[in-house]
Amino acid sequence: MLGREPDATPDESEVMWHLAERASLYVVQDPERAGDALVTLAVRDLEEVLSDTAQLAPAMSATGPADLRTAAFTDPDGNRLTFFEDPAAAD
Numbered sequence: 001m002l003g004r005e006p007d008a009t010p011d012e013s014e015v016m017w018h019l020a021e022r023a024s025l026y027v028v029q030d031p032e033r034a035g036d037a038l039v040t041l042a043v044r045d046l047e048e049v050l051s052d053t054a055q056l057a058p059a060m061s062a063t064g065p066a067d068l069r070t071a072a073f074t075d076p077d078g079n080r081l082t083f084f085e086d087p088a089a090a091d
Helices: 046-052
Strands: 008-011 014-020 023-028 038-043 070-074 080-085
Touching: 038 046, 046 070, 046 080
Parallel strands: 038 080
Antiparallel strands: 008 014, 014 023, 070 080
């Protein structure tokens, strides 16, 4: 998902990536809740994310006004992953 192996695998159904000094993504596989997840990630460069995920989500494209561009992907189970370009991260 992030282009690299997880930083931690507490057990066979849990993984974690350290994204920044004070930010991590922790994912738990829970088949009973599949299809109910919604995750939104702020990114610095939406075009870079779209390029990096083109094989995984070829239909994902940027939408919205220039100051709040987003791109969303829904997996076969109905889980939705949305990226938005954070204007504050452009520095």
